[in-house]
Amino acid sequence: MTDIVPIGSLPPVGEVPSRMYAQTVRSNRLGDPADAFRIEEIEVPTPGDHEVLIGVMAAGLNFNNVWAAKGVPIDVIAARRAQGSPHDFHVGGSDASGIVYAVGSKVSGIKVGDEVVVAPGSWDPNDPYVLAGKDPMLAPSAQIWGYNTNFGSFGQFCLAYDHQIMPKAKHLTWEQAAAPTLVGATAYRMLHGWKEHAVEKGDVVLVWGGSGGVGSQAIQIAREAGGIPIAVVSSEDKGEYCKSLGAVGYIDRREFTHWGQPPHWTDNAGQKAWTAQARAFGKKIWDILGERRSPRIIIEHPGEDTVPTSIFCCDTAGMVVICAGTTGYSAVVDLRYHWVRQKRLQGSHGSNAEQSNAYNALVLAGRIDPCLGEVRSFDQVGQAHQDMMNGKLPAGNTTILVGAPTAGLGASS
Ligand SMILES: NC(=O)c1ccc[n+]([C@@H]2O[C@H](COP(=O)([O-])OP(=O)(O)OC[C@H]3O[C@@H](n4cnc5c(N)ncnc54)[C@H](OP(=O)(O)O)[C@@H]3O)[C@@H](O)[C@H]2O)c1
Numbered sequence: 001m002t003d004i005v006p007i008g009s010l011p012p013v014g015e016v017p018s019r020m021y022a023q024t025v026r027s028n029r030l031g032d033p034a035d036a037f038r039i040e041e042i043e044v045p046t047p048g049d050h051e052v053l054i055g056v057m058a059a060g061l062n063f064n065n066v067w068a069a070k071g072v073p074i075d076v077i078a079a080r081r082a083q084g085s086p087h088d089f090h091v092g093g094s095d096a097s098g099i100v101y102a103v104g105s106k107v108s109g110i111k112v113g114d115e116v117v118v119a120p121g122s123w124d125p126n127d128p129y130v131l132a133g134k135d136p137m138l139a140p141s142a143q144i145w146g147y148n149t150n151f152g153s154f155g156q157f158c159l160a161y162d163h164q165i166m167p168k169a170k171h172l173t174w175e176q177a178a179a180p181t182l183v184g185a186t187a188y189r190m191l192h193g194w195k196e197h198a199v200e201k202g203d204v205v206l207v208w209g210g211s212g213g214v215g216s217q218a219i220q221i222a223r224e225a226g227g228i229p230i231a232v233v234s235s236e237d238k239g240e241y242c243k244s245l246g247a248v249g250y251i252d253r254r255e256f257t258h259w260g261q262p263p264h265w266t267d268n269a270g271q272k273a274w275t276a277q278a279r280a281f282g283k284k285i286w287d288i289l290g291e292r293r294s295p296r297i298i299i300e301h302p303g304e305d306t307v308p309t310s311i312f313c314c315d316t317a318g319m320v321v322i323c324a325g326t327t328g329y330s331a332v333v334d335l336r337y338h339w340v341r342q343k344r345l346q347g348s349h350g351s352n353a354e355q356s357n358a359y360n361a362l363v364l365a366g367r368i369d370p371c372l373g374e375v376r377s378f379d380q381v382g383q384a385h386q387d388m389m390n391g392k393l394p395a396g397n398t399t400i401l402v403g404a405p406t407a408g409l410g411a412s413s
Pocket of ligand 1: 064210235302323325327351388391
């Protein structure tokens with residue numbers, strides 16, 4: 001049996017060691033990410049029938065493992081234990097680029113040595129809902145890989161279902177390839193997954209956090225469909241970055257103060273002040289467009305701070321599509337704007353295989369910039385999540401080198 005290898009290397013392709021290094025979270029350390037993650041030596045998992053073992057070259061950072069580290073809104077380890085998992089640790093990481101080292105007995109079309117990335121939507125291939133041909137992300141077994149599931153990409157080897165495996169773009173380095181898939185596929189479902197509100201040519205799309213993970217991908221996906229993206233950001237630099245990705249303009253949210261739950265509808269003075277700010281925010285959109293047109297689609301994730309404004313500014317019969325509540329979950333919808341203008345507030349989570357592959361096809365074709373912001377070393381996993389939580393990461397996506405010895409490797413022309 002091959003021995004454990006140092007970080008920054010992998011054994012010869014196909015030779016699987018019994019032990020590996022991983023950044024783990026444990027229930028007794030839940031809290032600030034900087035302290036919750038620790039490097040431990042653990043077993044290398046064995047792939048089940050439909051599973052694939054990947055030697056991780058680089059791992060992508062996502063907000064979901066900020067939540068996993070904090071145990072908010074759930075302790076993912078306790079949740080898995082309640083379902084019968086024998087493991088008392090969490091190896092997170094929902095984005096990976098790497099090399100296939102082993103495949104389960106029922107895997108076809110994927111072989112040892114393939115260079116791959118991993119789609120974040122995970123479900124049991126034997127789930128009757130999935131076998132019935134329905135959207136697997138709505139199935140009872142649907143989960144987010146490397147968050148709900150164990151053995152994500154913050155270990156030297158990660159485990160995923162065969163339906164999650166997608167080809168790595170040859171023109172990208174390992175760290176670039178690990179950057180965008182979770183946020184990109186999520187944004188793809190938000191923009192293309194909801195019938196009647198799939199983005200179309202000429203649609204105005206407002207994107208909160210335009211320079212962040214979800215936002216930077218949403219801008220590009222909307223642009224590719226002929227949409228007109230407008231970003232919301234908190235600095236001029238971030239705004240200019242969004243324009244470089246295809247946004248026609250940006251709003252600096254620091255110019256406004258009406259965030260969070262609006263005053264109660266019976267508070268006339270409070271409502272008047274709140275509405276004045278919301279109107280001024282909406283006018284910024286019209287000023288950018290040069291016409292009085294409101295967004296048909298709004299990409300939401302801040303949640304409690306911004307949902308009231310999103311509902312207010314969304315066009316008649318438009319959609320606010322939301323994948324998170326980063327600032328809080330008690331978002332208020334003023335039903336007057338919601339029902340009279342017949343707007344849609346749509347939840348969205350992960351992506352199914354069709355959506356992940358459609359997104360990856362754009363990456364393979366070089367149409368999407370993976371928006372690599374920063375590359376960190378393996379021992380930085382906790383601090384990098386801490387910095388993400390505190391809004392201190394540069395624009396785009398941060399990745400971690402795991403098996404790759406240095407940045408800049410893995411691309412071929
Ligand atoms: N459900 C899913 O499938 C799914 C998938 C991916 C991500 N998510 C979730 O989506 C959220 C965003 O993820 P991400 O990767 O895009 O994070 P990110 O890279 O940190 O970007 C988030 C952006 O939100 C903006 N922001 C922060 N506080 C804000 C506030 N109070 N009001 C308005 N905007 C604010 C920031 O931009 P500015 O400061 O420039 O405004 C920041 O760039 C996270 O909660 C994540 O867990 C969910």
